[in-house]
Amino acid sequence: MTELPDRSMDTHHPPYQSRADLGGQAGHGPVTPEAEGELFHEAWEPKALALTLAMGASGRWNIDESRSARETLPDYAQLSYYRIWVAALQRLMSERGLLQPDEIDAGRMLHPPGTVKRVLAAADVAAVLAKGSPTERPATSPARFTQGDTVRMHAGPVPHHTRLPGYVRGKRGTIERVLGAHVFADTHAQGLGEQPQWLYTVVFDGAELWGDESAPGLRVSVDAWEPYLQSGEPA
């Protein structure tokens, strides 16, 4: 799909496998609603959230690299969400030499610190959260598609982190909104830079995705970067 090194045939790198692409999967049971104020279920969860956000501000990885670290955890399906966050946080730090596993077992620093680009100070929390990390960038080329165009989504496997869900691959949809040029998650997650691409809201009829199983009138959209899209024949 993208012009990236394909490591899928390299025996030193097992094929990339996301365990987080759940759309349309059967067998996960009913949804359990929760009261509005019910934010945490274990005493350690607030601290896990805060550690993840504080280290996210360190500048040593971006949000797409952290999503990639989470979705490829071998035991992703067995973990609660905050356990996924903690496991991925340890992994991201370990891969960058910021933390060694024996330090967690010991409960104290055993190896010299690595380098972080910044330390989030308490006094800066409100301003950093309020600023966020916008992903829209100046476009360097005109958008290939416009509202109302029929497109066909990339089909088949993607050998790296992607935000193209399996359930829309190969499906035909319609461009509903042009969202501007945005940091391209696929390259950003691999440390290959922002490489901004046009982003679109693409809407699908339920029957295109699910056939006869679709609820009447169902429509589903995803936000898709231009490299995910090909021109599609009109309906």
Place this chain on the structure above:
Amino acid sequence: MAHDHDHDHSELGEMDLRVRALQTVLTQKGYIDPAALDELIDTYQTRIGPRNGAQVVAKAWADPAYRDWLLRDATAAIASLGYTGRQGEHMVAVPNTPGQHNMVVCTLCSCYPWPVLGLPPTWYKSAPYRSRAVKDPHGVLADFGVTLPAGTQVRVWDSTAEVRYLVIPMRPAGTDGWTEEQLATLVTRDSMIGTGLPASP
């Protein structure tokens, strides 16, 4: 904050110990300011939550010019009320109508509009919702005790990039003359995700 069980200091679980060790080691290494952790937790426990979104919806119900702005440029309209930033950098508001009910999901992880709704509930991040919302939204609504009128079709928005979606539910009948403050009390978190409806007056 809910606890499933009581802990005492001699009986900390594996995760309690692991997270405690992380905090200690990261502090010793100089990567984090422990006071920032408390500030982050306090922010999402007391300052950034679904009451923010309820203000946005109530204003859209009460003020047609604001509603137009919100539907045209949600990021700016929401920022005008002071709600900006992390996980809400690019906002789109999607209005429910008698013919269309909107539902928001992130099938790939847990993308959610934090500045207006706060932290996502556990079910939003869990496999049942993420797997079924795009295929069987009526079944998901049934899990929440919601049945849509015949003739209302469902539109699902899968948040696969950095755009975040806020559902603008329909204003409940019987609220003529209500102030924004009164209207906001009817706006539930789930009604802004699309798994619920506003409360009745």
